Amino acid sequence: MSAARNPTVGVLGAGLAGLAAATHLSEAGYDVTVLEARDRVGGRVWSEALNTGHDFASIVERGAEFVLDGYDAMRELLDLTGLSLIETGMSYYVRALVETPEITTDDIAAAGQRAAELARTLPGAPSAEEVLRRLDLDERVVEALRARIEISTTVGTDKVTAAALNHIASFRQLPSWRVGGGNQGLPKALATRLGPAVRTGEAVQRVTQLDDGVAVYTAHSAAVFDAVIVALPLEIVRDRRTVQLPLPEWKQTVLDRVLQGHAAKLHLPLRSSAPxxxxxxxxxxFWNWTAVDASGDVAPVLNGFMGSEAALQAAAVHEGPARWADAARAARPDLSFDTDLPGLVTDWSADPLARGAYSSHSPQVLAGDGDVLEQPVGNVYFAGEYTDADFTGLMEGAIRSGQRAAQRVVHQLTSTPTASRQAIG
Structure with missing residues (x-):
């Protein structure tokens, strides 16, 4: 009989979910391999330097940006890696309207509160749009609330559950943070700790259950692991043409009830900093903001976020930043834009390894779907922001889901002796 060895676990995806899972497993003494199709780690957490024409480049977030209250798991990983947060000096929750400045944030907050209360009285699982149509309020206020929901959930109000109002209705002046030097610093630091266990440029093509493990095939290699954690974006998980995963009907049915929204980011250089x-x-x-960066000053950049497929199509985002940039500049005549420098647009729906932004719940999502989304299929486990009921669509949700998947693997494998195994193929 072969001698027992450390269990082996393959992690598919080097975003925050996958790296959080791999970190937990590595610290538990497991032999971990992380396979990432991109040539970088971080997934939809992507920081990049933007030329603003100044003596320094500003780091912008092309993906996930704001760290909010309750991000406890993320803060623990930041402590682990020696990274720190910086306060942005603005609030993610409070946004002044540019077309109708006479409608205040308090007006929208009150409408959101009424909508959330109304949603709780309606039978079944109404959509957000069903609730909005029942509000007896100034239509301009209702439309502003509708826009806020569509921007934040990245889907139309007729498709997303009214439960989204519980988050959207928060308009308190709460602080917002970013990781100093860029949010991608966290996945980079986690990958550094894991060392050669993280392999970029390895696109997984197929995952197969075997009698004695799980086989993972890429374009370049094949290997068998005791367990595998799938930490890929929702659209990639449920598209069998991209990655063949063991998804029984009960799993596929629940996956299909979750929405992956559409969003883009925009960054425009400014000639000078602004408040x-x-x-x-x-x-x-869309919404725009100016914020403090790691230097302690307001970066000379106007940042932007646009949500919903209809909005991206109307702005022709797939063609580049021009139309959106013009609209953003028109909305902020108080700022001095450097039009000699190109704007930067990031269309996550056009990204072949994401095919969308982050997830939201449709009215068809059931109370127990979160558990089913994370439920393993044999020794194949699942993680990602789309599986987390409390922090759906957020960096915190991705991290927590990865840690839970790792804990499940440890629970399953910790007392199971494992014999030596060789790579296949």
Missing amino acids: TSATMSVKGR
């Missing part, structure tokens, strides 16, 4: 700010365009379904 911190946050504004929202109801018509364009």
Whole structure:
């Protein structure tokens, strides 16, 4: 009989979910291999330097940006890696309207509160749009609330559950943070701790259950692990043409009830810094902000986020930043834009390894779906922001889901002796 060895676990995806899982497993003494299709780690957490024409480059977030209250798991990983947060000086929750400045944030907050209360009285699982249509309020206020929901959930109000109002209705002036030097610093630091266990440029093509483990095939190699954690974006998980995963009907059915929204980011250089700010365009379904960066000053950049497929199509985001940039500049005449420098647009729906932004719940999502989304299929486990009921669509949700998947693997494998195994193929 072969001698027992450390259990082996393959982690598919080097985003925050996958790296959080791999970190937990590595610290538990497991032999971990992380396979990432991109040539970088971080997934939808992507920081990059933007040329603003100044003596320094500003680090912008092309993906996930704001760290909010309750991000306890993320803060623990930041402590582990020696990274720190910086306060942005503006609030993610409060956005002044550019088209109708006479409608205040308090007006929208009150409408959101009424909508959330109304949703709780309606039978079944209504959509957000069903609730909005029942509000007896100034239509401009209702439309502003509708825009806020569509921007934040990245899907239309007729598709997303009214439960989204519980988050959207928060308009308190709470602080917002970023990782100093860029949010991607966290996945980079976790990958550094894991060392050669993280292999970029390895696109997984197929995962197969075997009698004695799980086989993972890439374009370059094949290997068998005792367990595998699938930490890929929702659209990639449920598209069998991209990655063949063992998804029985009960798993596929629940996956299909979750929405993956559509969003893009925009960054425009400024000739000079401006005060911190946050504004929202109801018509364009985007919001913009200026914020403090790691230098302690407000970065000379206007940042933007646009949500929903209809908004991205109307702004022709797939063609580049021009139309959106013009709209953003028109919405902020108080800022001095450097039009000699190109704006930077990131269309996550066009990214072949994401095919969308982050997830939201449709009215068809059931109370126990979160457990089913994370439920393993044999020794194949699942993690990702789409599986987390409390922090759906957020960095914190990705991290927590990865840690839970790792804990499940440890629970399953910790007392099971494992014989030596060789790579296949």
